[in-house]
Amino acid sequence: MAAVDGRVKGGALELQAEMGMKLLKATEASGAEYDSAAAEAYQKEVETRIAKLETESNQLTGKDNKKERSAKGKEIAELKNEHKYVDACKIVKGLEPKFPDYSEIACVSPGSSHCCSRCASLLATLPCFVFNMAAVDGRVKGGALELQAEVGMKLLKATEASGAEYDSAAAEAYQKEVETRIAKLETESNQLTGKDNKKERSAKGKEIAELKNEHKYVDACKIVKGLEPKFGHFVTKAAVLPQIEKPETVQEAPEQKARKDNKKEKKEKESAGLSPDELKELESLKQQIVEEKAILKEQGMSGGQINKNEKIVSMVTRLNELKEKQDPGSSKKDKDAKKDAKKKTPLSAEEQKEYAQLQGDIEVYKAKLRTEFGYSNKEIKADPDLKEMEARLAAFEKRS
Incomplete structure (x- = not known):
C-alpha cells in the first residue's frame, strides 16, 4: 500500500511492529514446564492400545x-505418529515436546472490534514466525521471535515515508475530456435504434466501456476524489519508502538434509528392477x-533372414531393454568378460558350477536349434543367443 499523507494506509505496519514487540517480550518467559505424570499416563495408554492391535x-x-491386517x-x-503421543514420549524421556500449544499468546487488541480477526490477518503477514517451538531456558529456541520483533520495528519506520504528490489540475482536465467523449458516444448510441443498427450500437457501447x-x-477520477491513484498516473512526486532489509533465511539443518537424501536414495532403489508386469513380459518375449x-523357419527362411x-x-x-533394466550393465557382459579374462583370476566355486552348467546349456540349445527348428550349422553359428552363451563360455575358459 502506497503512503498517503506520510502514513501507510490502514496502519498494518504499526500493528505488525506492535505484535513484534509483544512477541519479543514473550522470549523473556521462564522455562517451560510440563505435566510429566499426565504424559507418562498417556504414553502407557497408547502403548497398551498398540500392543492390543499388534496382537x-x-x-x-x-x-x-x-x-483387515492392513487396516490394523x-x-x-x-x-x-499421533502428535500427543510423540510429545508424551519426549517428555517422559526428559526432552522438549515437539508439538506444544501456543494458544495462550496474548491478543494484540483484546476486546476491540478487530479481535481476533485482526490478529489472524496480522499473523498471515508474518510468515517468518515459528509458533511450534517451545521456550527452553527462558528463551524461544532459534531466536525467531527476536528476529520478527526486529523486522516489525523496521516496518514501523517505513510508515514515516514522505507522501506522494499529484497533478490535480491535469487529472481534473483529463477527467472532463474523457467524460465529454463518453457523453457524445452515448448520445450517438441512443440514436442508433432498431435491428439494422445493432452492430454499430454495440461498437459504440464497447468504445464507451473502454474509455471508462x-x-x-x-x-x-481517483485523484479528483482525493484518493490514491491505482496505476501511477498524474504522479509528480512518488512516495519515498525506506528500504527494509529482509531477514536471512534459515538454512536447512544438516540432519534434515541427510534424511531427505536418504529418502531420495531409497526411492531410487525401490524404482530399480522390473515390475511384476515387466517380468511377465520378459518371460513372454522369450x-x-x-x-x-x-514359424519363420517353416516358411522357408534361413537363420540369417530370421535374425x-x-x-x-x-x-x-525389447528383450534386451528389459534385461538391462532387470540387471543394469548386463548389456556390457562381453566387455566385462574380456576384462576378467585379462585379469586371469581363477574361477570361484560358484563360477565353476556356472561354467559347467553353461557347457551343457550350449549343447542342449544347439541340439534344439538343429532338431526342432531345422537350423543348419551356419545358421546355428549366427544365432545371437548362442553367440552370447559362447562368449560367456570363452571368458570362463580363459580363466580356467
Missing part, C-alpha cells in the same frame, strides 16, 4: 485377512521369439 494383527493370517497396521502407525476502464481515466523363429526379420529384431530389442 489382533498377528492373529489375522492368510490372504483372506489381508485387508495403519491404525498402529497412526497411533505411533482506461487506467489514466480511472486514476484521474517364448514368443522361439515360437516366431519356428534380420523386423518382428524378431523388435522383440529382441
